[in-house]
Amino acid sequence: MVLELQKPRPVWQIMFSTHHTDVGLLYLISSIAFLFMGGALALLIRAELFLPEAQLIADAMTFNRIFTVHGTTLIFLFLLPSASAVGNYFVPIMVRYKDMAYPKLNAIAFWMIPPGAALIWLGFADFTWYATPPYSIISAPGPAADMWIFGLKILGISSVLGAINFVVTILKCKHPDMSIGQVPLLAWAFLSSSLIVLVAIPTFAAALLMLLTDRLGVTGFFNPAMGGDPIAYAHLFWFTFHPEVYVLVIPAIGMMYEIIPRFSRKPIFSKSSGIFAFVLLSIVSFSSWAHHMYATGMSFTEKTVFMLGTLAAVPASGMHVFNFVATMWNGRIKFLTPMMWAIGGIALFFSAGAGGVANAAMPLDFTTHDTYWVVGHFHLFVMGTIAFGTIGFIYYMFPYVTGRMYNETMGKVHFILSFVGTVLVFFTQHVLGLYGMPRRIFDYPAIPEWIAMNQIATVGAMIIGVSMVIFLINLIHSSAKGKPADIHDPFGLGGKYYYPFESKNPHH
Amino acid sequence: MGHHSNWPEWIYVGVIIALMVWVGAEAWNVERLVEHVPADAETIIVTGQQWFWSFEHEDGRKEVGTLHVEAGKAYKFDIVSTDVNHSFNIHDYVVLMDAVPGRVNTVWFAPDKAGEHDIQCREYCGLIHYNMRGKLVVEEPST
Numbered sequence: 001m002v003l004e005l006q007k008p009r010p011v012w013q014i015m016f017s018t019h020h021t022d023v024g025l026l027y028l029i030s031s032i033a034f035l036f037m038g039g040a041l042a043l044l045i046r047a048e049l050f051l052p053e054a055q056l057i058a059d060a061m062t063f064n065r066i067f068t069v070h071g072t073t074l075i076f077l078f079l080l081p082s083a084s085a086v087g088n089y090f091v092p093i094m095v096r097y098k099d100m101a102y103p104k105l106n107a108i109a110f111w112m113i114p115p116g117a118a119l120i121w122l123g124f125a126d127f128t129w130y131a132t133p134p135y136s137i138i139s140a141p142g143p144a145a146d147m148w149i150f151g152l153k154i155l156g157i158s159s160v161l162g163a164i165n166f167v168v169t170i171l172k173c174k175h176p177d178m179s180i181g182q183v184p185l186l187a188w189a190f191l192s193s194s195l196i197v198l199v200a201i202p203t204f205a206a207a208l209l210m211l212l213t214d215r216l217g218v219t220g221f222f223n224p225a226m227g228g229d230p231i232a233y234a235h236l237f238w239f240t241f242h243p244e245v246y247v248l249v250i251p252a253i254g255m256m257y258e259i260i261p262r263f264s265r266k267p268i269f270s271k272s273s274g275i276f277a278f279v280l281l282s283i284v285s286f287s288s289w290a291h292h293m294y295a296t297g298m299s300f301t302e303k304t305v306f307m308l309g310t311l312a313a314v315p316a317s318g319m320h321v322f323n324f325v326a327t328m329w330n331g332r333i334k335f336l337t338p339m340m341w342a343i344g345g346i347a348l349f350f351s352a353g354a355g356g357v358a359n360a361a362m363p364l365d366f367t368t369h370d371t372y373w374v375v376g377h378f379h380l381f382v383m384g385t386i387a388f389g390t391i392g393f394i395y396y397m398f399p400y401v402t403g404r405m406y407n408e409t410m411g412k413v414h415f416i417l418s419f420v421g422t423v424l425v426f427f428t429q430h431v432l433g434l435y436g437m438p439r440r441i442f443d444y445p446a447i448p449e450w451i452a453m454n455q456i457a458t459v460g461a462m463i464i465g466v467s468m469v470i471f472l473i474n475l476i477h478s479s480a481k482g483k484p485a486d487i488h489d490p491f492g493l494g495g496k497y498y499y500p501f502e503s504k505n506p507h508h
Numbered sequence: 509m510g511h512h513s514n515w516p517e518w519i520y521v522g523v524i525i526a527l528m529v530w531v532g533a534e535a536w537n538v539e540r541l542v543e544h545v546p547a548d549a550e551t552i553i554v555t556g557q558q559w560f561w562s563f564e565h566e567d568g569r570k571e572v573g574t575l576h577v578e579a580g581k582a583y584k585f586d587i588v589s590t591d592v593n594h595s596f597n598i599h600d601y602v603v604l605m606d607a608v609p610g611r612v613n614t615v616w617f618a619p620d621k622a623g624e625h626d627i628q629c630r631e632y633c634g635l636i637h638y639n640m641r642g643k644l645v646v647e648e649p650s651t
């Protein structure tokens with residue numbers, strides 16, 4: 001492996017590099033920075049909701065802007081780039097190629113992130129992460145709204161370029177001796193998620209342009225005052241973003257496939273079922289987008305079709321869980337930090353999925369839709385599953401990147417606090433949803449049950465916040481002062497098949 | 509890979525599929541019943557606009573913010589919006605339907621006993637979305 005931080009290099013050399021591990025490092029560092037920026041906004045939201053009435057945020061508009069930028073940041077600037085970081089590091093090594101297929105394109109895809117991010121953060125739009133028309137056309141204040149649209153446009157292109165690169169690297173550049181079945185599951189994860197990106201993103205890219213011209217008043221695609229239909233936007237948006245949730249979760253599952261067998265010191269229970277479930281998920285991810293739209297006035301038949309399409313994804317997700325549990329079964333498990341995050345992530349994945357099934361069942365969704373239940377549901381995925389898998393993997397790759405070990409005790413404390421915090425925040429949000437508390441509200445009526453649940457959620461969020469500070473200290477301190485890692489077996493797991501990727505990639 | 513028997517996984521997947529079929533069938537059945545609007549339901553036109561609800565009864569009576577209905581009767585809401593999307597919600601009666609400009613969406617309910625319930629907006633609609641609230645007053649039957 002390449003020890004990125006061990007050889008002193010001027011920063012600009014990394015910045016202008018096109019080598020996959022350098023680009024991976026850039027993705028990694030920027031995504032961690034955005035994790036903290038987006039997380040800080042989350043803490044503001046939770047602090048505001050600790051009690052009814054305005055607390056520390058002056059007005060509703062500021063609050064609305066904060067949750068919009070919070071969601072946009074964590075999805076597009078943390079989750080997607082952190083997956084790209086891992087993919088950039090490991091996919092070429094796993095398919096035994098010297099770099100990504102198109103190194104320059106790879107660097108360009110990364111460098112589209114800072115301008116996209118700048119537009120989103122400098123604009124600070126308020127129209128939520130789905131920019132629903134006609135609000136986004138006739139009511140959302142510019143230039144923030146327009147900046148958000150351009151920012152997402154840029155990030156969308158970046159993600160398409162990255163996806164093309166992964167697909168070509170895996171399918172065309174893998175070592176000639178390697179069959180596609182021998183490609184490790186983590187690389188399969190990137191193949192699946194990249195193919196979803198290529199099919200899904202163009203639809204939203206088109207919708208964004210239509211939204212922009214609608215805002216300029218030259219078209220009326222989604223503007224009823226000009227004969228347009230806002231529901232058309234909802235279809236275009238969710239056709240991209242339901243599959244996109246699998247773009248986010250599949251790499252995280254791939255990371256768990258890397259961690260679980262190594263720390264269980266057993267081969268994966270069934271690699272073929274892992275591959276099968278990835279491919280199946282990629283396909284069925286396109287059959288359920290309108291489960292977000294039950295309450296828009298869809299007909300009974302439409303709702304039924306999309307409910308069935310949604311339920312069809314459950315067996316494939318369940319197969320991954322089975323595979324993980326069966327791999328751990330009778331394993332000699334070593335509970336080090338990466339493994340704890342992976343196991344915690346799987347447990348939360350399971351609970352999140354159960355909540356998803358409830359949302360999918362049409363009559364139940366009329367209770368949960370647009371309440372805090374939904375916020376709890378998807379955060380168990382985005383935080384509890386995807387961020388957990390990713391953070392576990394960051395610990396796992398830490399010795400390979402820095403040549404040093406992170407502090408194990410701090411890593412475990414980080415996990416335990418985050419796990420407790422996540423359960424406190426997002427399980428209580430499910431309950432709040434059942435009480436009927438709508439999402440995206442700056443203030444709420446002083447109903448004692450609502451206050452109690454909100455306070456538990458806020459305390460949980462603060463616990464996560466503390467744990468993340470520990471994480472940051474650990475990362476910074478250990479990358480400079482941590483004890484040198486035994487690069488052949490940093491986690492002391494033994495066994496030869498546990499580290500298949502020791503090949504050293506030459507810089508070009 | 510592949511050298512051990514996979515039957516536990518097949519059973520597991522079979523159980524999940526069976527569970528999903530059951531959830532789907534139940535949901536289909538319940539939703540079918542829930543959506544069947546009784547023939548004698550009175551129509552109330554519900555208009556959402558930034559940031560309040562107004563109501564028009566079949567007999568032409570109009571109300572803003574507070575809606576009065578009678579226990580024991582069925583009501584059908586025709587939900588419209590004059591500006592952006594909203595979502596009309598009486599959580600206690602699981603009434604939820606988006607108010608989308610350019611469309612009329614319907615949902616119905618039959619309050620069973622007298623009392624007061626919250627009406628709120630559940631779809632983000634801008635500045636005062638958080639306080640786009642109203643009251644449902646269910647009165648004793650008049651006859």
Ligand code: HEM
Pocket residue numbers: 245246248249291292310311313314317353356357359360365368369370374377378381382
């Ligand atoms: C795989 C990882 C998943 C992620 C990352 C995810 C993410 C999300 C997100 C972000 C939303 C809310 C979107 C919004 O309104 O802002 C959502 C809603 C929803 N999810 Fe998931 N989800 C996942 C899996 C599932 C599964 C497995 C199911 C069902 C079996 C499911 C069913 C639903 C439904 C029905 C809604 C709509 C709820 C509503 O708005 O009423 N999701 N999900």
Ligand SMILES: [Cu+2]
Pocket residue numbers: 241242245288289291292
């Ligand atoms: Cu979805």
Ligand SMILES: [Cu+2]
Pocket residue numbers: 593594595629630631632633634637638640
């Ligand atoms: Cu609203």
